Amino acid sequence: ADVDGLTYGxxxxxEIARSPFSVTAGYSHSDxxxxxxxxxxxxxxxxxGGGLQARDRAGAALPGSGVAGLLGAL
Structure with missing residues (x-):
């Protein structure tokens, strides 16, 4: 079977000033x-940890690597 599709979003x-919280919103369309x-x-x-610009440039900073690193930090 051959299926054609298109997705965009x-x-x-x-980021709320002086707060670790941010609000997100998004839209996507698939045909x-x-x-x-x-x-x-x-x-x-x-x-x-880190603001929006830091996460955009370096990705989310979690301690260690993977689930084992995250659990080790607890």
Whole structure:
């Protein structure tokens, strides 16, 4: 079977000043053959360290590596 599809989306995040919290929102649209899917997301994110710019450049900073590193920090 041959299936053609297209997916695109956009998202944003706003960091609340002097707070480890940020608000997120996003939209995506998928078009697969005769099926159209629209998805909206809204969220609240807590940062365990670093701001938006630092996470964007280096990724999320978790202690150690993987689940073992995370559990070792507890």
């Amino acid at each position: 956009v998202g944003a995040e706003y 697969i053959e005769d099926l159209d899917i629209d998805s909206w997301t809204v969220g609240l994110r807590y940062s365990f």
